Every structure is written in structure tokens, then in C-alpha cells.
Amino acid sequence: MHGFTDETRALGEEILRYAAERLALDPVPLDGTRTVAELDAVAGGAITAQGKGGQDALKLFEDHLALACLSTDHPRYLSFIPCAPTREAAMFDLVVGASSIYAGSWLEGAGAVYAENQALRWIADLVGLPEAAGGSFVQGGTIGNLSSLVTARATARERATGGARPYRIAATVGSHSSIATACRVMDAEQVPVPMNDRMQMTGDNLRKVLEDNGPETFFAVVATAGSTNFGVIDDLDSIADVCEEYGIWFHVDGAYGGAGLAAPSVRDKYAGVERCDSFIVDPHKWLFAPFDCCALLYREPALARVAHTQHASYLDVLTDTPDWNPTDYSVGLTRRARGLPFWFSLVANGTDAYTAAIERTLEVTRFAQAEIERRDHVEVVREADLSVLVFRRLGWEAKDYHAWSDGILAREEGFVVPTSHLGETLARFAIVNPRTTEDDITALLDSMA
Ligand SMILES: *Cc1c(COP(=O)(O)O)cnc(C)c1O
Numbered sequence: 001m002h003g004f005t006d007e008t009r010a011l012g013e014e015i016l017r018y019a020a021e022r023l024a025l026d027p028v029p030l031d032g033t034r035t036v037a038e039l040d041a042v043a044g045g046a047i048t049a050q051g052k053g054g055q056d057a058l059k060l061f062e063d064h065l066a067l068a069c070l071s072t073d074h075p076r077y078l079s080f081i082p083c084a085p086t087r088e089a090a091m092f093d094l095v096v097g098a099s100s101i102y103a104g105s106w107l108e109g110a111g112a113v114y115a116e117n118q119a120l121r122w123i124a125d126l127v128g129l130p131e132a133a134g135g136s137f138v139q140g141g142t143i144g145n146l147s148s149l150v151t152a153r154a155t156a157r158e159r160a161t162g163g164a165r166p167y168r169i170a171a172t173v174g175s176h177s178s179i180a181t182a183c184r185v186m187d188a189e190q191v192p193v194p195m196n197d198r199m200q201m202t203g204d205n206l207r208k209v210l211e212d213n214g215p216e217t218f219f220a221v222v223a224t225a226g227s228t229n230f231g232v233i234d235d236l237d238s239i240a241d242v243c244e245e246y247g248i249w250f251h252v253d254g255a256y257g258g259a260g261l262a263a264p265s266v267r268d269k270y271a272g273v274e275r276c277d278s279f280i281v282d283p284h285k286w287l288f289a290p291f292d293c294c295a296l297l298y299r300e301p302a303l304a305r306v307a308h309t310q311h312a313s314y315l316d317v318l319t320d321t322p323d324w325n326p327t328d329y330s331v332g333l334t335r336r337a338r339g340l341p342f343w344f345s346l347v348a349n350g351t352d353a354y355t356a357a358i359e360r361t362l363e364v365t366r367f368a369q370a371e372i373e374r375r376d377h378v379e380v381v382r383e384a385d386l387s388v389l390v391f392r393r394l395g396w397e398a399k400d401y402h403a404w405s406d407g408i409l410a411r412e413e414g415f416v417v418p419t420s421h422l423g424e425t426l427a428r429f430a431i432v433n434p435r436t437t438e439d440d441i442t443a444l445l446d447s448m449a
Pocket of ligand 1: 081139140141142143145176178224226227228253254255256257282294
């Protein structure tokens, strides 16, 4: 099975055909979920001692398993945060898979690491980070946040005087669930910062929390640049002032919203982001890369290298050099060159195309907001800062939202799960797919009438 025969070539052609046809679909089918019993009936016992052959295995995927997976790039998949890769990024993922590249070290993956660093530099420039900034691409925002916070704590403990061991982070309740997860993993404590009437963290509220709890007990402040539920950007500049005043690490979680930095129409909302110590954005969300891809950046990467480098005798050849080894900047060791599909698409399409695509999703979001305001049966809960919009269907209870959501999914018309806020069930659109149109929005709102 490591040889390349005529049969292998035929299978390769079939796989490329399948991939090309999938990428050409417009619109893609939404598909639907299935039960274990349903999948058992069609795909149970697929792994056998003799093997079924590649053609049959592909057929099993194509005819049964693929249909049991929702297409996150369907234009009416507006739940969670969708993933709508560019054709170039999706195609290049195949190349990365075929190339057997180890991208954890410069020695082994110099070409890939060089390219990934170019893509990271584009993001660092959008943020406004200095030339020395750097980091790596990790699996997702969860690992990006965890890696940043591990670095923040190691740095704070290194700098603390008198044996102090800061163990707290400050963040709002609007921060992502991965912050609470990071705290559990790290045995740290998350202290909630109250939000203002725009659901933002502000420097004043932060200062009060630090003073009430003892600023020396905190090792990081996590601000969100585009909260997942509402797309809220915290008041980054005033938060940066307070972090600077107390000498506390300033982490900005832009996993979803960081992409808006490339959109002139919303760029001013991020004022102060350039003052962060660490920053993340998931290109698999609003920067059109395939799963799974998070860009993690540090103002001073050397601090992360101290916190994360794994030492072992068999690794000395890698760690005892000044080379840029991506694996030294995050939790984890082995890594796929997961930034390469994103890099390839940036090179192929140019950054103006990214700006245009992000602006297009913002335009459709503004259309959705105006359309909701115009209709009697729905109302906006909070004006959208970015491309997430939460709204209320007047007269509906939780069960009505769920019945509507289940209905459109069963009919393969859309995937829009309800969210909740302050105990109330609500509807939510997350629009990061440039192929989502005004007509998609109108059709979904009509279906709630
Ligand atoms: C999605 C998200 C995360 C987590 O990212 P994953 O890639 O799902 O691990 C963290 N923070 C914010 C604000 C997010 O939207």
C-alpha cells in the first residue's frame, strides 16, 4: 500500500474528481445529520482484514458519510461560526496532505514555515504589531488562547517580586468558553469584569475589578475583539491603558472578529488592539481557510519560547539553535503546516480580495439588520458591530425557536440554531460566507413570519 500502481493512479484521479466536483457545487447541498443506527446500516463493518479497495472506500464516503455531514460553507449555514474556505485554500489543503511536511521545526519544514510566517506577518501588520512579533498557526482559538495564557502566566511569575504567584485572569462573561476551559486546564481563576450597556469591557470596569481583588493576583486580561455570541469588540484602548498601568499581560481574543481588521468600514472599532501582548484570529472562521487554523501572535515571541519549548535529549538538535521553530510558541509538539492553505490563497488572490469578501459579509449583515428593523414580527437585540446579529421573534418561546430551527434543517433550507442571552432564547445569524446573499436572509426571515 506504499507503492504506486496503475490502480493507485486511477484512485488518485477519482479522488481529485470528487474534490473538484465538491468545490464546483453552487450552491453546495446543506446535507443533514444521521443517527448511529442509520450509519451502521450503510457503513458498519467497513474496516476489514482484507480491505475493500480505495474505490469502494471512496464510494462509501461519497454516497453515505459525506451526506451525513453538514456543509459549513452552505450560504444558509449561519450557526456558530461557519467556515467558507476560498477554492484556492481548500484545494491547497490537498497539496499539504500529499507533501508529508513536518512544520514544527525550521530544520525540517523551512519552506513551509517561511510561508506561514509571511501569512502571520500580514496579520501582524493588520493588528499593528512591531517587526519582532511572531508566533505560529495552531489548531484553533482554544489552543491559541491557552497557549497565550500559559505564556502570560509564566512571564508574570518570572517578573513577580517576593515570590508572588499570580493566578487570576480578568475577562467578561461575553468572553469565549475557551477562556473558562483554559482556566480549568491551568487551575487559574477567571474573575468576571462587568460589561457596559454596549456589552463591552472598559478600562474603568477593569480597574475596579483589579483593585477589588488585588492587581498583583492577576497574570492576564483577556479582551475579546468580536465576541462569538454578539460580535462585541471590547473597548481595547482603555483596557490597554489599565494593563499598562498595572503591568498585566493584555491578550486579545479575535478568533472570530479579528478578521474585521482587514475591513476599512469597521477598522476604527479595534483602536488599541496594537497594544496587545498576544493576539489570536482563526483563519478558519472569517478569513476563509479550511479547518483547522488559528493564527497566534506574540509581541515578544521570546517569552512564549521560554514558556513552551519542550526539552528532551532527542530534540536537542532542534532546540539548541536560534532557528524559528513554530512548535516552540504553543502547547503541542508535532504540527501540520496548517497555515499553508491560507498562505496559498493570500498569495493567489491578493489581500484586496480578502478585504472585499469581508466587506461583502458586513454589507449582508447590515442588510439583515435593516430588514429585521423593517419587519413587525422580529426585532434586533443589539446593533451589530460586525457580522453577527442577534434578534428576537416576537411572541416566540424557546420551543418555537427550536421547532423552526429543526424544521429548516430537516428541509435542508438552512442551519440556524437559536442562542440565548440572559435566559432568553433568541435567533442569531453569523455571516462569514461571502456567498450568503440578501435573498438568503430574506428567505430565512420569511420562514419565521
Ligand atoms: C471560536 C472562538 C474561539 C475558539 O476557537 P476554536 O477554533 O473553536 O477553538 C475562541 N474565542 C472566540 C471569540 C471564538 O469565537
